[in-house]
Amino acid sequence: MRFAKWTSVAMVAAGCLVALGCGDGKKTIKVKVTKDGSPAEGVALVIFSGGAASEGGVTGSDGTVSITALPGEYKVTASKKPVGQTMSPKDMFTKMAPKKGAMNKAVTDKSSEKAEELADEFTKPEKTPLSLKIPADKEPVELSVKGK
Secondary structure: OHHHHHHHHHHHHHHHHHHHOOOOOOEEEEEEEEEOOEEOOOOEEEEEEOOEEEEEEEOOOOOEEEEEEOOEEEEEEEEOOOOOOOOOHHHHHHHHOOOOOOOOOOOOOHHHOOOOOEOHHHHOOOOOOOEEEEOOOOOOEEEEEOEO
16 A cells, blocks of 8 residues: 555656656757858857856867756857878888987977967857857857868
C-alpha cells in the first residue's frame, strides 16, 4: 500500500517536471560571420558573460555556427589563425636542429607560429565590439569582422 502511494506521488512529480520543461534552460542560436561581405570560414567565436568564457564554436564554409548557451547578453570574441602545414621529418631536422657552432642554442622556427588574421579588437574580450543576445530576435545573428 505504501509503495503504491509513493509511486503515485513520483509519477505526478515526473509529470509536472515534464509539463514545466525541466531542461537546462539553454537556447541554441545560429550565428553568421562575414568578413568584407563574404562568409568567414574557420572563425572561432567565444562568448563571454561577466568576463568569463561561456561557450563557443567555429564557423563552417558558409560562415555559420550554432551556439548553445543560457539566455542573456554576451560579449563575443572572434579569432582566425591559418591552419599550419605539416613538416616532413627532413624539414624538422634541418629547421629545428641547432645551427652549426651555435653551442646547442635552440633555433626558433617562426614559420610554425600562427599569425592572427583578424584585427586585435575582435580577439580581446575587453575590446571587442561584437555582442550576442540569446535567444536572438532574428536568426541568423550576423556579425561582421575585419582583417588586420
